Amino acid sequence: MKNLFRSILSCSLVATSLPALSADYDGSKTLLCATQYVSQCDAGMDCVNVFPESVNVPDFFIVNTADRLIGAINNDRTTPVERVEHLDGKLILQGADDGVEDVRDGLAWSMSISEDTGKLVLSASGDGFAMVVFGACAEK
Numbered sequence: 001m002k003n004l005f006r007s008i009l010s011c012s013l014v015a016t017s018l019p020a021l022s023a024d025y026d027g028s029k030t031l032l033c034a035t036q037y038v039s040q041c042d043a044g045m046d047c048v049n050v051f052p053e054s055v056n057v058p059d060f061f062i063v064n065t066a067d068r069l070i071g072a073i074n075n076d077r078t079t080p081v082e083r084v085e086h087l088d089g090k091l092i093l094q095g096a097d098d099g100v101e102d103v104r105d106g107l108a109w110s111m112s113i114s115e116d117t118g119k120l121v122l123s124a125s126g127d128g129f130a131m132v133v134f135g136a137c138a139e140k
Contacts, residue, residue, distance in 0.1 A: 025118040025137055027065035027084060027091045032073070033113075033120055033137040034060050043128040055131055056099075063093070063113070063137065070095075070111075079109075089115050113137055 025031065040055055041047035052059055058072035063081075070093070071078035083094040091113040099105035107126035113119070122133040 024115070024139065025091060025113050026086065026115045027063070027093075027113075030066070030140040031063040031113070031118070031137040032060065032140040033063055033135050035133055035135045037134040039132045041130045041132075047132075050131075052133075057131075057133055062140065063111075065091070065093070086115070091115055 035052045035057055038050050038052050038055060038057055039047045040050045058074065058077075060073045062069075062071050062073055064070070065081065065084055068081040068084070069078045070081060079095055079097040081093045081095050083092070085092040085094075093111040093113070094109065096108045097106065099107065105126060107124045109122060109124040111120060111122040118137040120133075120135045120137055122135070124131050124133075
């Protein structure tokens, strides 16, 4: 009887802690994210893997959903997050960025972060090109 009670208590504790575990990357805390792979696609050409800096993607960046900002950690460059959604266990962030002032380099972007693992996929597109960024996030 004592073992049965312990088993039920243990199961109850695990079950009540599961929602907390699955919400590690739900945007309630600031996230530090790292870029792992970047693929660039130009119209009429095959996609190629590139270094993040060659397409102006930082190696590390901060995702702050409370302030609705994404920013590089090594400078003051930020981009606003215009939409935040939770869908199928993913934190979805979307926005647009003008890039360099007076240069036609604006783009639309969408990021998906797994609320369970912190793995991220970012896609961005502009005039005749697109890129896909794969990475991972951790609580800051």
